[in-house]
Amino acid sequence: MTLPEEISVPENPTAPPPPRRSWRPLLMRLHFYAGILVAPFIVVAAVTGGLYAMAPTIERLAYGDLLRVEPSGRPVPLADxxxxxxxxxxxxxxxxxxxxxxxxxxxxxxxxxxxxxxxFRRAVFVDPYTARVLGDEPTWLGYLPVSTFLDGLHRHLQLGEPGRIYSEVAASWLWVVALGGLCLWLFRRGRVVTVARGLKGRARTLNWHGATGVWLLAGLLFLSATGITWSTYAGAHVSDIRTALNWQRPTMDPAPTSTATVDPADIDYDAVVHAAAGAGVQLPVEVALAPEAGAGVTVTEQDKPYRLTTNAATVDPATGSVTSTLDYWRDYSVVAMLADWGIRAHMGLLFGLLNQLVLLGIAVALVAVIVGGYRMWWLRRPTRGSAWAVGRAPLRGGLRTLSPWAAGALVVTAVALGWFLPLFGIPLAAFVIVDLGIAAIKRGKAGTDA
Structure with a gap:
């Protein structure tokens, strides 16, 4: 018996079909391990960041007796x-x-x-209408003790430079977890920004976890990017790039003024502030006295809600003339402006109370998303056996499901990112080494049992 010519017989009918190419297994395992091991750092950053975002409001409440006075007539001269x-x-x-x-x-x-x-400097608070001294507090870059404490708590947990590792790990991994979660959520081909009704248990938690993550995505990417610019190791790379491309924040080069040293008691501060205002430097401002003779008095704009600029001017205290200026729109590059606005928005200063409430909302929602992730892990645990059993990790072998070109490109990208973001690269390498070690141990045990 012969087969028709148009019917072909496979050379090896028992050969398995070629593996299906998909990013999902690899993303699932990466998202799982990052969620389990890195999420605690992100939770701490979210909690401390939410508190820090509200620092300006907390500061006004805590130091109301120093910051606010009862208006009574016209203010006395600044010199008085x-x-x-x-x-x-x-x-x-x-x-x-x-x-x-x-x-x-x-x-x-x-x-x-x-x-x-x-x-630090000591700030003495004075009633501008009576020149009565209200009290004093130590300040750091203009921040009062509550804000200083919350800033240190968020940046390094009050542990100094070693503590900054935690915040850099959180910033370096936050965007990875967020984008990986988005891809996994989109792979489902279901609802993206809403929660399906009628679901219970783990399925309901998964829906809330994914949909909330999508709503938070833009904010999380923003906080990750701006947080990285402040970090110790990745931040140094960012600074090098900005310097090489002339994107750094410009500084004012004060022109020489009078060669004589002017006593602070002899300066007409109202005239200095008025001269700076004529050069575009508007209240609120900070006046910095010359550290040495001939350097002039520097007047710099301070943060206030919805202010985009930080103009500055140097004024000769002897003549009241402006000797140099820093104009935001003239001297800042576009990248420097974006970086400046991003940092101030990250701190909750750019848009006032609205900015602070948005950051607080993102922090609370992020903690809820992470708690939901841990709950899903708990719900995946075996129902029989040890009471200490936990949910299994997604299966290994995700890299083998990619094409050789995709796998190679992924490895090269991971190495490049690991160099630029060291506290992304080092934990990732540790994950891979530990995972390979566990796999080798299990293979050895399976071979022994066989």
Whole structure:
């Protein structure tokens, strides 16, 4: 018997079909391990970040007796306010001031205090209407103690430079977890931004986990990117790139002024602030006294809601003339502007209370998403056997499901990202090594049992 010519017989009918090419197994395993092992760092960053985002509001509540005063007539000259502070603290050298910018706000007079760390200054608060000294607090870059504490808690858990590792791990992995989760969610080909009704148990948790993650995606990517710019190791690479491309934040080069040293008591601060305003530097501002003779007085715009600029000017205190300026729209590159706005938005300063509430909402929702992920892991645990059993990890072999070109490109990309983001690369390498080690042990045990 013969077969018709048009019917072909496979050479090996028992050969298995070629493997189906898919990114899903690899993404599933990466998302799982990142969620289990890196998520605790992200949770801590979210909690401390949510608190830090509300720091400006908390600061106004905690220091209301120093920051707010009862308006009564016209403010007294800034020189008189500075004199009152110097008389109250005669043993300290005045370094600058932050004049009252709105009705009912106090004036800050800054002093160098040997009892404080080098980066700190003592701020003396003065009633601008009576020149009465209200009190003092140590400040760091203008931040009062509550904000300083919350900033340190978010950046390094109050552990100093070693503690910054945790926040860099969180920032370096957050975008990976978020984008990986998005891909896995889209692979399902179901609802993307809404939760299906009628689901229960793990399926319902998965729907909430995925849909909420999609809504958070833009915010998480933004926080990851801006957080990386502040980090120790990846941040250094970002700074190198910005410097090489001239994208760094510009600085003002003060022109020489009078060669004589001007005593802080002889400066007309109102005239200095008025001259700077004529050059585009508007309240609220900070006035910094010249550290040496002939350097001039620097006036710099401070953060306020919906302000995009940070203009600055140098004023000759002897003549009241502006000697140099830093114009935001003229001197900042587009990348420098975007970086500046991103950092201020990350801190909850760019859009005021709305900015703070959005960041707090993202932090709370992110914690809920991570808790949901852990709950799904718990629901996958075996129902029989040890009470300490946990859910199994997705199967190994995800890399083998990719084409050789895709696998090679993935490895090269991972190495490049690991170099640029060291605290992404090092944990990823550790995951791979540990995973391969566990696989080898299991294979050896299986061979022994056989």
């Amino acid at each position: 306010q500075a004199a009152a502070a110097r008389n109250a603290y005669p043993h300290l050298a005045m370094t600058g001031m932050r004049p009252s910018a709105e009705t009912g706000e106090s004036t800050r007079i800054y002093f160098a205090d040997p009892a404080l760390d080098e980066e």
